[in-house]
Structure formats: C-alpha cells, structure tokens
Amino acid sequence: MPRKDTLLILLFVLQAASTLAGRKVPESTVLTTDVAIVGGGASGTYAAIRLREDFNTSIVLIEPRPYLGGSVSTYLVPETNTTLEFGVQSYLRYGPALDFFARFGIALRPFASKRLTTVNIDVETGEQLKDYLSPNINATNEAFQRWLAIVSKYKTFLEPGYWNFPLSPDIPSDFLVPFEDFAKRHELEAAVPRILAISGVGYGGVRNPITLHLLQAFGASLTLDMLENQMFVPTGSNSLIYQRAHDFLGPDVLLSSTVKDVKRTSTAMTILVKQRDTEYIIKARRILYSAPPSLRNLSPFQPDEKEAAVFSTWAEDSEFVGIAKISCIPENYSINFIPSVAVPTNYLALKVRKDWPYSIRLDSTGPPGLGLFRIIVGANYTLSLDDVKNLVLEGTKRLEDAGTVTEECGVEFKSSSDHSRPQWKQTAEQLQSGLVQKLYGLQGYRGIWYVGYVWGAPYSSTIWAFTDTVLLKLLDDIKTDKSSSQKA
Template sequence: MQLRASIQVFLLSYYGISAHARIDERNFSPAQIIERDVVIIGGGASGTYAAVRLREDLNTSIVVIEPKNRLGGHVDTYKVPETNTTLEYGVQSYMQYGPSVGFFERFGVQLGSFSTRQLKVINVDVETGKALNYTAPSAVATFDALKKWQQFVEKYNDLVEPGYWNFPEPGQIPQEFLLPFADFVKQNGIEAAVPRIAVISGVGVGSLSNIPTMHVVQAFGAPVTKAAVEAGFVQPLVSNSLLYQRAYNLLKDDVFLSSTIRETERGSSGIRLVIQSSTKEVETLIKAKQVLWTPFPSQDNLRAFDQDTTERQVFESWEPSWSYVGVAKIPCIPENSSITYLPQDVVPSNHIAIRDYPYSLSLGTTGPSGQDLFRVMLSANFSMTYAEAKAKVHASVQKLISAGTLNHTGPCKVDIKALSSHNGVSWPQEVEILESGFVQKLFSLQGRRHTWWTGRSWCGEYSSNVWTFTDTVLERLVRSLV
C-alpha cells in the first residue's frame, strides 16, 4: 500500500498535478453545494461582463466568485463627505469600441464626452522635488506624432485585436514589434507622442527605451490611439461605479462577494471549487462544467488553482508590477495644479526618458473647490505595500517643501482618504521569449482543463478591450458546453 501511494504521489508530481487529497463531497450538506455551467473567478470588468452575457444572453448558468465586497475591479469611486460629489480615482474613461456603449445602455447608464480639468502642470525632479526645466511637446506635435503611431498600430491591428488569436508564429513576427522602443521612436519620428502614451497607459515604468515595441502596442493599441486622436473617450454622467452597482443588482443571487478559493480540482468531468466567504461560517462547494478565470495570473492568485506544469511554465516568467491610485488631501499644493515627478534626464525635452526611474508619481487636483483633494497615481517596478505607497506619497510632498518648489514652510499634513491597489503582472519582456512562441503557448491554454481565460492580461488593458476580447472567449466557451 505504501509503495502504491508513493508511486501515485510521484506520478501526480511528475505531471504537474497537485497531490492534495481529493475534495470529499460528504463534508458538504446539500445546502452547501452549488452546481452551474460556468464558475467565473473575479467580478471586475471582464468577470461582470461575462456573467451578464452568459446568464442573460447565452442561456448559461453561472456563479461569480469575487474577493472584494463589490463588483467593478479597478473602478474606484470616492464620495466626498458632506457633499454630493463623487471622484473617480480608478478607471477614468471608456473607448467607444466593441460592445462598450451597448453595455452601458443595457443598464441605463448615460454617457457623455470625457473631459479633464485644465491644470497647471508643475514638473519636478523625482529625487529632489526641485522644479525641472522640462518642455513637454506641444499639442500640435503630440497630435501629429500620435497620427503616425496610429498608422502603425492599425496596420497590425488584426494580429493583436481582439486578443492575440491571430498572432504570428515564431519567425513571422513583424520586426518592428521586436525593436527596442527607443529605436522605433527615433526611426519613426514619434518622440512627441511618448508622454501622452505613457500618461494614458502607464507603460514602461523603469524604462521605456529598452522594452520591445510590442509591449507598447499591448498598452496603447489601435482602439485607444483612435480615441486619443479623435478625443473619443466617454464617461458615465453619474459615476463609473453605477454600471457595476446595477449589474450586481441583476446578478446578486449568483454572486459570492468577499469570497476566496480554498481548494480546486479540475478533472476530466469538470471543475470543483471550495470557497470561503467572510460573511459565512461554512465553506461552499461549487461544481461546474467550465471555469472562466479573469484576475491577473500571478503565482499568488493561482496558488489555490491547482496549476499543472504546462500552466506554470507559461505563467511563472510573467513580470510583476505595482501600482496604486488614490485620493489625498494635500493643503500645501495649490489647487488647480498637477505635480509630475520626472527623472532629471528628461531635461530639456528628452521625452523617451520620461519613465527612466524605478517609480512614477503624479498628484493632480480633483476638486471640488476648497477641498484640497488630489488624485494620486503611483507606479513602481519594485515591490511596494500599501504602507510603503503611503509613505512614498508623504515623502514626495515633503521634498517639494524642502526644495522650495511650493510657497509653503514647515511640514505639510498629507491625509490619504482612499488608496486602491492596481497591481498586476505582465508578459515577459525578453524578445527571445516572444520569438520562442510564447503567445501561442499562452493561447493554447484556452479551454484546456475546462478552463478559459480573459481579463487585462490577455488583451488591451482597458475595459472596452477587455469586453471585446471576452466576447471571443465566451463564443468558444459556450461551444465547449454542448
């Protein structure tokens, strides 16, 4: 018996299958067991959209597992106390691309043109807080450069949108995709587009110069470029969160909020998940035919998802990123201003160097008038906790005072009202990995082990891209249920 058990453990380990004991249904009462066609992991943009489409349009039973106490993912809304004002400090706007406008209309959420506050931009040295003599490109130069970038990304749009189903095999990848971005920028004369691309997408923290152009295409492809060139971004007239509040009201009988996966089995006959909700003492067993995974596939997120060797080989090389957005009360910074922390190398107009520092920070007035509220955007290429993010913001404001950049003396009390993590992982950046068939290996996971994948890790990182790509996944997923 002992020898047989040892052989069994060896075989499970060899084939990359977790060797934990199988889930025993006898440990669950009938009230603790749920059966569905599809279990959806994550209730962000892609998970919420998929749940609505599957249940309401595609005659498919679903259940959604979401660790937060709400749906919406990176949509973050702050209600200013004692006012009727809300501030969007997460997702800001949407593109009129794919099913996006129709999805808002479905829930009666009215859209209007997206507009930004006109702020006085103060560029400062990220290390010292002193004012930098950096000259940003003019609006005309930015527009002309973005038009050139648009021609490039539209030329190859079918290879990357929606998703990478049609991405070229190794040896056939466009050579422009593999160029270091600094070389591509110089060869095509689009230096003036770089700041706008970086601000909207957040790409390239640490260095934009050396990453393959392919990664910039991922972050700033044809749909978002078109919206930037044509001023085509839209926003809900009330709140970004309203869409998800109404989606939850529709789906709530099939949604587990504040819930996490404790154990998973993906076998030949389907999926079994054990979940624990913070609002319930007992665990729940979910049995489904297929699973749709929507969060970013970090090793931490996948810990309870019984990865096998094939999945692990694809996901282990992904690179983590750290990003926080928030709202802070900062009385020492003048209202209607925006502080942008930049590396010294951008002076006088070296736009490609705009990300040549391990972290990026900006603080921009949000209103309402007299509240001293600023939207915080902080990204880093090194590990950063909530506490460290808050400390970085505090220290960066004090640098402004010490450097004499602000007309303020003494300490400045920074009160962070809200802070949300937008951490993630991104594809490995080495050209050799792209040329080894990485994209094909990644997409070969779709449907394997009854598992389908969507979310920002598989397409453009904007809600409109995610919804458009998710439709292509759902089409294949539903066929697999027959």
C-alpha cells in the same frame, strides 16, 4: 446510547455534505452551476451578465473584494455628496461598450479631462525642473499621427485579443525591437509622455522593453478615440454599471470570497470557496478565469507544468491609486515627479529605473476648496500600501524642503486601491519561441477558459469584446460534452 432519531439525523448530515481537500460542507452551501467565474472586474462581470442573460447558462461569480468593478475606484466626497473617479477614468467606443451601458439604462456623456497646470518636479530634490520642456501640441499630434499609422497596421494582431498573433518567423520585426530604437526611427518621442501618462505602461523604463509592449498598451482603438475625442463616461459614476450588474445577478455573486482549492478535469470542476466563516463547494462544468493570472492567484487551481511555464513569464508591477487631501499644493495643479535626466526633452527617460525607480503623479480633482488630489504611484517592484504612502509623504516633504511650495505639506489619505498585477514584459526571444501561442493554447485546457487584460488590448471596451470571443468557444466546449454524454 444515542437515541435512534439522533443517529438518523447524524446519518442525514453525513450524507448531505460534500467534501473537497478533506473539508465537508453542508448541502446548502454546495452550488451546482455551468460556469464558475473567478474575478468580478470588467471581464468577469461582463461575462456573468452575457452568459446568464444572453446564453441561458448558469454562473456563480466569485470576487474577493466586497464589490464588483475591479479597476474602477470611485470616491464619494462626503462634503459635497459627489463622486471622484480615481481608477478607471473613461471608456472607448469599441465593440459592445455602448450596448453594455445601454442594457443597464445608463446614459453617457463625452469624457473631458480636467484642465490642470502641470509642474514637473525633480524626484530627487523636489525642485521644479524649469528646463524640462513638454512637447508642444503640434509635435505631439504629428507623433501621434505616425503612431496611429503603425498601430492601425497591426490592429488585427492585437485587438481585441491575440488570436491572430503570428508565429515566428512571421512576427513583425517592429514588435521585437527595443522601443527606444523604434521611437527614434519613427520620430515618436513627442507622443511618449502622453502614452505613459494615459496607459500607465513602462514602470522600469521604456527604452529597453520591446515595442510590442507599447503597441499592446496603447493600441489603435485607444489612439483613434483619443485623437478624435471620442472617449466617454457614464453619467453618475464609473461604479454604477457594476452596482447595477450586481443587483441584477443577485445571489449568483459571492463577494468577499476567495478560491481555496480546486479539483479539475477537462469537464468537471470542484471548487472550494471561503466567504468569511462560510465555505462553499461549487460544482461547475467549466471555470472562466478573469483575475490577474499571477502564479500566486492561480496556485489554488493547481497549475501543471505546462500552465506554470507560461504564467511564470509575467512580471508583477506595483500600481496604486488613491485620493488624498494635500494642503501645500494649489488646486488645479498636476505635480509630476520626473527624473532630471529627462531635461530638456529626453522623453524616453521619463521612466528609467536607474534614474527613477518609481513614478508619482498628484492631480488636483476638485471639488473646489477641498484640496483633494488623485494619487497615482507605480513601480516595477513590489510596494505595499504603507510604502506608497511613505513615497507620497517623502515626495511632498521634498517639495516643502526645496521651497517649491510655501505651505506646510499635510497629507490626509482618504481612499486607496491596489491595482498591482502581472504585466507583459517578455523578451523578443520569448515571443519568438511561441509564447503567445502557448498562452492561447491554455484556453479551455483542463477546464479553464481565460479573459481579462492579459489576453488582449487592456481597456474595458476591448476586454468586453475579447470576452465575447471567448464565451462562444466556452459555450461550444460545454455543448460538446453535453452532446457526448447524450450519445453515451
């Protein structure tokens, strides 16, 4: 016979537990909050600080990685105790960016990219493509002035988000034409190598995708800040702001945590989260979703047909960045693997799938004497980290075999980060059928609000500005059900 006090304890444990998907968790791991934020990158971290500190709204931030910062990747060089940025490089002076750094006491300085000698290499043979002619500085600047006039004209549709995006038939025809036609008509070709290098857009080729995707990826604010040399970096490292935000948010952040299951109504969310061996149940009024919106990531949120129909239109690209020690390439060089079809000045062919299914660049980073390179690899199909390492090994081996380098090519991978995520690649027909309006129609639907790179110009500063527009609507939404429950 169990003793009476044992029975009482058992009864208490049963009462002091919450259940989701048949899982019971003790009351100590049941968290009640206004907003559960999913994803702790640029948009999620910014939203957490703004909601809690400026709008007196409680939050729990759920992030699968063991740190905040998303696309920021900082490598600490042990030999010199200095840092290298191999993810996000620099910031635009747009929207709330300067204030956000200032609130954490982080000083800023102008961004200056390292001057490197670029060598263009035939991706198939490893030989130097001596006949490929990079556009000269005047041609590049003139093309960018034309690009600036175009992106400025469309800025209100695209920055910081797509709230004002027109419905068909008012979508500008420029948005819907294949980029090759548009670039030739406006003589933009000389701007293309830099657009591709800075934005990373165009895995799988830029000829056929509609012009909208390039306007999204390289919009007015980026073009202007680039032309006027206005971009900046924080002193210290790009990770510093996220470390400080994390210190500040303290226990409201669940790192190394994944959402396993969600029950949603439009006003109440119950979210099962796993952090190592601990399971939490989070009871929230709303979810703010800031992670890449792939159907895979969204599956625990149990999207209905309306949500799945929109999110299934995104194509997942692969994008990896890393740091490696490469013995055969001299320091201060950038090795750019391109297809020979780009010779002599076919800039629109720099990323054409049938000629070149993936993209590799190896940029010397310093500090001097260590032989370190930033690796940037992308493709419009799925790559694993091992695939990426193999591509780099094969690429450097080809340099050696072709006699382009004289040293043996040892490659020692130091650090890497997977930034693969769904990309805007939809067709003109999808746009004309109201895709953007359907996407934005999901804001607040069944209790989820969304922020992040998919929803507007995809740079940290524009993303923070867009997040502000969503937070106001989210707070109104919460206020509405508070006031209706008071009336009831």
